[in-house]
Each structure stands twice: as structure tokens, then as C-alpha cells.
Amino acid sequence: MSISIQSITKTFGAYTALENVSLEVPDGSLTALLGPSGSGKTTLLRIVAGLEFADPGPGKIAFHGEDVGDIPAGRRGVGFVFQHYALFRHMTVAQNIAFGLSVLPRAARPQKSEIRDRVMELLKLVKLEGLDQRRPHELSGGQRQRVALARALAIRPKVLLLDEPFGALDAQVRKDLRRWLRQFHDEIGLTTLFVTHDQEEALELSDQVVVMRNARIEQVGEPQTVYDNPRSPFVYEFLGNVNKLHAGQDVRYVRPHEIDVLFAAEFDPATDSLARVQHLFSAGPIATLTVKLGDGQFLDVELSRKQLDELGLSVGDEVAVRPAVMA
Amino acid sequence: MSYRPVTTESAPVRLFLIACAVLVLALFLLLPLAAVFAEAFRKGWEVFLASLHEEAALSAIKLTLIAAGVSVPLNTLFGVSAAWLVTKFRFKGRSLLVSLIDLPFAVSPVIAGLVWVMLFGAKGWFPQSAMADAFAPAAHLAASLAEYQGFGWLFSDLAVWLADPKIIFALPGIVIATTFVTFPFVARELIPLMETQGSDQEEAAVTLGARGWHVFFRVTLPNIKWGLLYGVLLCNARAMGEFGAVSVVSGHIRGETNTLPLHVEVLYNEYQFSAAFACATLLAFLALVTLSLKTAVEYFSGHDASGKH
Numbered sequence: 001m002s003i004s005i006q007s008i009t010k011t012f013g014a015y016t017a018l019e020n021v022s023l024e025v026p027d028g029s030l031t032a033l034l035g036p037s038g039s040g041k042t043t044l045l046r047i048v049a050g051l052e053f054a055d056p057g058p059g060k061i062a063f064h065g066e067d068v069g070d071i072p073a074g075r076r077g078v079g080f081v082f083q084h085y086a087l088f089r090h091m092t093v094a095q096n097i098a099f100g101l102s103v104l105p106r107a108a109r110p111q112k113s114e115i116r117d118r119v120m121e122l123l124k125l126v127k128l129e130g131l132d133q134r135r136p137h138e139l140s141g142g143q144r145q146r147v148a149l150a151r152a153l154a155i156r157p158k159v160l161l162l163d164e165p166f167g168a169l170d171a172q173v174r175k176d177l178r179r180w181l182r183q184f185h186d187e188i189g190l191t192t193l194f195v196t197h198d199q200e201e202a203l204e205l206s207d208q209v210v211v212m213r214n215a216r217i218e219q220v221g222e223p224q225t226v227y228d229n230p231r232s233p234f235v236y237e238f239l240g241n242v243n244k245l246h247a248g249q250d251v252r253y254v255r256p257h258e259i260d261v262l263f264a265a266e267f268d269p270a271t272d273s274l275a276r277v278q279h280l281f282s283a284g285p286i287a288t289l290t291v292k293l294g295d296g297q298f299l300d301v302e303l304s305r306k307q308l309d310e311l312g313l314s315v316g317d318e319v320a321v322r323p324a325v326m327a
Numbered sequence: 328m329s330y331r332p333v334t335t336e337s338a339p340v341r342l343f344l345i346a347c348a349v350l351v352l353a354l355f356l357l358l359p360l361a362a363v364f365a366e367a368f369r370k371g372w373e374v375f376l377a378s379l380h381e382e383a384a385l386s387a388i389k390l391t392l393i394a395a396g397v398s399v400p401l402n403t404l405f406g407v408s409a410a411w412l413v414t415k416f417r418f419k420g421r422s423l424l425v426s427l428i429d430l431p432f433a434v435s436p437v438i439a440g441l442v443w444v445m446l447f448g449a450k451g452w453f454p455q456s457a458m459a460d461a462f463a464p465a466a467h468l469a470a471s472l473a474e475y476q477g478f479g480w481l482f483s484d485l486a487v488w489l490a491d492p493k494i495i496f497a498l499p500g501i502v503i504a505t506t507f508v509t510f511p512f513v514a515r516e517l518i519p520l521m522e523t524q525g526s527d528q529e530e531a532a533v534t535l536g537a538r539g540w541h542v543f544f545r546v547t548l549p550n551i552k553w554g555l556l557y558g559v560l561l562c563n564a565r566a567m568g569e570f571g572a573v574s575v576v577s578g579h580i581r582g583e584t585n586t587l588p589l590h591v592e593v594l595y596n597e598y599q600f601s602a603a604f605a606c607a608t609l610l611a612f613l614a615l616v617t618l619s620l621k622t623a624v625e626y627f628s629g630h631d632a633s634g635k636h
Contacts (some may be wrong), residue, residue, distance in 0.1 A: 051530055074536040086527035090549040100535035103545070155535055 001160040001191050002027040008059040010043055010052065017043040019215040025193055028296035030185045032202035033195045035058070035212030036238070040313035041195045042163055048193060049161050050076045051066040063158055079152030083164040085144045093147050094119050100155035122150040129267040142173045166201060178205055199239045203227060206292060211235050243299050256302040260322045261289065261311060265319040275299065277317045282308055291321060363611050365602035377603035383582045386556070390565065394586060395566040398506035402562050405554065406513025407634065411547065414521035415529065431510045440504050440575025447494040458492045472613035494567070496578030501586065504572040509562045516558030517551055524550055555626030564617040568610055601604040
């Protein structure tokens with residue numbers, strides 16, 4: 001089910017959290033709301049969920065064309081996964097997952113046995129079979145997150161909303177879960193909107209990235225497009241490492257991997273600059289080199305280990321740097 | 328040569344500090360408690376039991392139980408509502424409300440009692456005579472309802488009271504004063520607890536389709552149950568032990584408006600030391616029961632909280 005957000009503004013007193021924000025989330029897509037803290041991304045997610053309400057005005061939120069602005073959160077059909085999961089800590093995993101079904105009005109509430117079957121089915125879906133009688137505090141962070149996901153899915157939501165889904169996890173679990181979530185999304189095909197401040201996460205995971213800054217949307221597009229064609233210096237800097245080079249009044253942005261390093265003997269005045277190696281870091285497959293240009297500016301360069309070995313560089317050596325020709 | 332942790336003092340210093348602590352404990356806490364029981368039993372079991380069986384004593388116990396029985400449930404309700412309101416919602420005047428909740432703790436109990444005398448006393452804003460006039464139609468209605476067979480008895484006492492609405496120097500005044508003085512206990516206990524818990528779980532319940540009462544009974548209440556119990560316990564202990572405010576509104580009518588603490592004082596002033604201390608043992612016993620229940624609550628809540636995250 002597609003989500004359509006039109007001209008939403010949200011203020012908290014004198015503070016503007018969202019300013020005239022419009023966004024289309026296509027049916028079945030996995031969309032990332034990416035931005036630094038305070039950019040309004042979580043507020044936007046909460047407005048979609050119905051946990052906050054946009055300021056009165058022309059703004060509109062529609063699921064599959066149907067205006068949901070006046071529908072309370074509980075009847076909007078959204079699955080919401082909170083940053084710290086917000087599991088009910090006095091309930092077992094099974095009771096947590098069954099909650100949404102057990103609070104339905106009596107007429108709509110499934111039989112006990114049906115609820116149990118649904119819980120088991122969801123536990124299997126999130127790969128937590130056998131943990132149904134555990135309490136939240138007996139689970140690891142990654143397991144808790146999947147319980148929260150199963151709980152949100154139990155009500156068969158029309159859209160899935162995730163607030164910083166990996167924010168509270170350590171690096172390794174984060175990576176695994178990220179991959180798992182992508183796969184999971186492809187299996188169930190539910191329109192999903194998630195908030196993150198981690199550009200790598202957003203680029204790797206999503207079909208569509210929405211870069212936000214200061215209550216506004218800076219750019220929307222496929223990860224590759226946004227990365228390769230940033231519309232503003234902010235997006236350039238926010239998505240991955242970048243060198244900012246001043247040349248008089250102008251500022252040029254060059255990504256560290258878009259620079260070739262050559263022996264000083266190969267220096268070509270037409271394209272290259274001479275520079276001196278200041279720092280070398282080569283633990284890992286990618287080596288990072290910091291060089292100092294003739295005008296005193298520093299430049300970060302990323303090379304493969306193999307290239308670095310072939311150059312046989314050490315700190316203090318002179319090299320020629322050349323902007324790599326982009327396809 | 329032996330080493331000791333940097334934060335540990337030498338043996339003599341340690342002994343001295345421990346001795347000080349034990350001395351203070353014995354002198355200020357254990358000695359008075361022991362004295363209460365020693366005095367109570369000085370003239371033997373018979374005098375002790377007789378002092379508790381006496382009519383005025385029984386009436387005082389009954390009155391104390393009624394006052395606590397009304398004020399504790401009321402304050403539980405008030406406390407939970409107040410804590411829920413100020414922790415789960417943000418609104419103008421919120422911090423003023425939080426301070427107001429503490430008002431009964433801030434004023435002297437004597438003032439807390441006098442306020443009600445000034446409001447409902449003979450020379451107060453709403454004296455008994457004026458209220459009798461105001462309640463006359465209600466009294467009439469209650470009186471006619473009392474005529475009915477079956478349920479009429481429910482209204483007979485009410486009719487009598489409405490015809491002659493006595494608040495000061497009577498049970499209603501004692502209940503009001505007790506409720507006022509013990510108002511903050513439950514709210515005070517719950518507000519910090521609910522503040523740290525935040526609203527995440529309630530919001531989660533809302534997105535899952537839970538309506539107001541479901542959110543409260545199935546999510547909020549289970550999360551605060553130990554804090555609530557703790558607050559109720561303290562509230563009860565104070566309600567039964569309250570002296571100052573109740574003393575002002577009660578009028579000390581023996582066998583009628585004396586609560587247990589007031590009864591102890593009356594007996595003491597009449598030089599009936601053994602009887603006074605016998606009644607005091609009941610209050611001391613109440614304190615001990617409260618303490619052990621409090622410890623139990625702490626133990627269980629600690630057990631629960633160990634799995635907080």
C-alpha cells in the first residue's frame with residue numbers, strides 16, 4: 001500500500017520539526033528517511049503512524065489514496081517498531097506478539113487457538129521458534145527487535161514503520177540484521193518506511209532514500225542516484241566521506257575513492273597535483289592515505305591494498321594525485 | 328605486609344564508625360520501640376488486654392480503620408490519576424500541578440486541620456446550620472427513600488446525617504483531614520517511576536489498537552504495580568498514625584471521635600500509662616507490619632526490575 005504525504009508541517013511551540021514536507025512512498029518499497037538528529041525524520045514517521053498530528057492546514061496523509069489524517073493510530077493499520085522496541089516487559093514473548101489481537105473488540109477478536117497459531121507462525125517468520133515463553137529481558141537485543149517486529153506484524157498492518165531499527169544494536173548484529181531485514185522485506189513485500197541517521201545503512205538497505213535536513217527534504221531517489229548525483233553540498237557531505245577542496249571562491253567535492261595516486265615521476269601538469277604523503281592507514285582491504293597538496297589543503301584518498309603495495313609508499317613521499325575519470 | 332583496598336579505613340576507625348552507627352540505631356530506633364512494649368506489659372497481660380478491650384479503645388480502633396479505609400482507596404485513585412496525568416501528558420500548568428500535589432506535605436498538619444475547621448466550623452464559611460438548610464431537600468429525599476423496605480436502610484443513616492450535617496468534630500471531618508494529609512503518598516511514589524518508564528510502551532499499545540482502558544490496565548498498571556503497592560502501604564501507615572490534623576478536627580470526644588493515636592494521648596494525659604502504651608503497641612505493631620511488607624515489596628520489585636533491560 002503506497003503512502004502519500006502532502007505538504008505536512010509540524011511545529012512544537014516555536015520549534016519547527018517539519019516544514020511543508022511532501023513525499024511519495026511507492027507500494028511495496030523499502031524507503032529510508034535519512035538525516036542527522038533534529039532533521040525531522042522521526043517526527044515524520046510518527047505523523048504517518050498517527051502518534052503525532054500535523055499542524056492544521058492543507059497537509060494530507062493518504063494510504064493508497066485514502067486520507068488517514070483523522071484516523072487514530074490504533075485503527076490506521078500501521079505496524080510500528082520503536083527504537084528501543086517498547087516490548088511489554090511483564091509479558092512473555094507470545095503475549096507480546098498476541099497483544100494487538102487480544103485487544104480487538106470481542107466481535108473481531110480471533111479465537112484463542114487462532115491467536116496462538118498466528119503467534120507461532122510469526123515466531124517462525126522472525127526465526128524465534130521456541131522462545132515464546134521467554135520474557136523480554138531474557139532476550140538479546142537482536143531477538144528483542146525481531147519480537148517487536150513480529151508484534152507489529154501480528155495485526156496485519158498495511159504499512160510497516162521502523163524507528164532507528166538498528167540504533168540500539170552492536171556493529172556485528174547490526175550488519176546481520178540489516179541483511180536479514182532486506183531479505184524479510186522482499187519476502188513479505190510490505191511497504192516499509194524506516195528512520196536512520198546512518199547513511200551506509202540507508203544506502204545498503206533501501207529502494208528509495210529520503211535525505212532530510214532542518215525540517216525539510218533535501219533529496220529523494222534511489223540510493224545509487226542520490227549517492228552519485230547529490231543535489232546539494234549537504235547531501236554530498238552526508239552520504240559518505242568526501243573531500244572538500246577550496247579553489248578561490250569555488251568549492252569542489254571529491255570522494256576519496258575517486259582519486260588516483262601515481263608516482264611523482266608520472267606527474268602530468270594538465271590534470272594532476274603534486275602532494276606529499278602525511279598519513280597511511282592500511283589495516284583492512286581498503287587503505288586510506290592522507291596527502292597534503294601544494295596549497296596546504298589535505299586530501300583523503302582510498303586505495304586498494306594492492307595498489308598501495310605496488311606504489312610502495314611511506315610517509316613523506318611525494319606523489320601525483322589525479323581525479324579518477326568517472327564513467 | 329598486608330594491603331587493603333584504597334577506600335577502606337584502618338581497623339580502629341572502622342570499629343569506631345560501626346560503634347557510632349549501632350549506638351544511634353539503638354538509642355533512637357530500638358530503645359523507644361522496646362520502651363513501648365515494656366511499658367505496655369508492665370502491669371501484666373491482663374491489664375494489657377483489658378486496655379484494648381475497653382469500649383473507648385475499640386471505638387478508637389474502629390474509627391481509625393474507617394478513616395484509613397476511606398482515605399487510602401480515595402488517595403490511591405487520586406494518586407494514580409494524578410501521576411498518569413502529569414507523566415504521560417504535557418500541558419500548561421503541569422509543573423504547578425506537580426508542586427500542588429506536595430502541598431499537604433509542605434503545610435503543618437495542624438494547619439491542615441485548621442483549614443477544615445475554618446471552612447466547616449461553627450464560625451466557618453460553611454457552618455453546620457447553613458449546610459443543614461442547603462441539604463434540606465436532599466435530607467427530605469433520603470428520609471422518604473429510607474421508608475422503603477429492602478433498600479431503605481441504605482439511606483437511613485444518610486438521612487440522619489443530612490438533616491444535621493456535622494463535619495467538624497465528627498467522622499466526615501476526620502476522614503477529610505486524613506485524606507488531605509495522606510494525599511501525596513501514592514502520587515509521589517508513582518511520578519518518578521512513570522517518568523523514567525516514559526510512554527513508549529503505551530504508544531506501542533496504542534499503535535496495536537488498544538483503547539484507553541486496555542492501555543492502562545494491561546500496560547501501565549502492571550508496570551507500576553510495585554511502586555503503587557509501596558505508595559499505598561506508606562499512605563496507609565500515615566493514615567492510621569496521623570495525629571496533628573485529626574486532632575484539630577476531632578474534638579476528642581471519647582468513644583466517638585477519638586482515633587487510635589488520639590486515644591493514646593488522652594489515656595496518657597489521664598496518667599493511664601499502661602493503657603496508653605497498650606494502645607501504642609498496636610500502632611507500633613502496624614509500623615512493624617508496614618516495614619516488613621515494604622521490605623517484601625522492595626524484594627519482589629527488585630526481582631522484577633532486574634529484568635528491566
